[in-house]
Amino acid sequence: MTVSTPFQINPDVCAAQTPPAAFYQSAQIYQQLLQKAFVPAWQVLGSTDLLPSSGAVMPVTLLPGSLDEALLLTCDNHHQHHCLSNVCTHRGAIICEKALKCEELRCPYHSRRFHLDGRMRFAPGFAEARDFPTTDCDLPALPLQLNGPLLWTSLCADTDLEQWLQPVMARVGWLPLTQFQFSAAHSRDYVFAGNWMLYVENYLDSLHIPFVHPGLNQALDFSRYSTELFANGSLQLAIAADDEAAFAVPVGAPDHGLRVAAWYFWLFPNLMLNFYPWGLSLNIVEPRGVAQTRVRFMSFIWREELLQAGAGAALHTVEMEDEAMVLSVTRGMRSRLYRRGRYAPVHEAACHHFHQLLLHCLAAD
């Protein structure tokens, strides 16, 4: 498939066809989506535990294996945090390879020095250079924002983070997110030979739950499972089965009166925020190629005693069940006989929304 021959997705989910198989195998579309869907989005760098103390720096990579953007978290002597490019403004060497305490940054290649806020301080060998230095010599800075236990940045977001997260906070803003603690022991990465879009659309499809996740299905009242769409994502609202763990949603919150088992938020293109009675499971989907994906599962625990209860009790089992289907479909997309499918209108509305957002990005200049 080439982008000069795009397919269409009918805006009416009841009539629409899913993308053709070639969509998931095109290296050109893969690259275009990295630029057009991932670069403008807000991304989670990690937990706020990554933030360095005063006079220290911490290198981080934004979406390793795809965007691979080398960044540096710093904290200057005024206790101000910064998210800077970790690429030297001279010839492009990586400035800092590991966390350290330091008064200033020094590039290992030709010893250009920078303040911890990114301003260039000194450049050996440039005495004869004209119109030097300029602000182009300073390290570019990205926004660095906190939301509860999460650290966010974006390479070129055209909305602010508050607006990006508004649909999430409108529903679960009552949760004491600053009390949620990152737990490395309950977090892990999954790497598999599947396409990232197939992983996302599997997440967005509720039709498979009774068939693929018998354990999870028992924790839910699937007849009351619902999906809501918003501009940059979707919410799947799962109601608990009788006697299964549920949130006590306070008076005044939009879902008060419901026995919520989970809010499954997806933010375009690659973030999932799953709120369970025990806390938050954040899933960051990281493309690694047309048929290779890493998904980071990060757990932020609020009520540890509920870790084994309800919809969020068996995340590894559910992930294994999902990965098996994503691998199956990745293989199916290579078939010479499969063309396009149709959407189950109620249960796959969020998949339809995802595909429309992808096409919208591809069509943008």
Ligand code: FES
């Ligand atoms: S590349 Fe950093 S000083 Fe030359």
Ligand SMILES: [Fe+2]
């Ligand atoms: Fe699933």
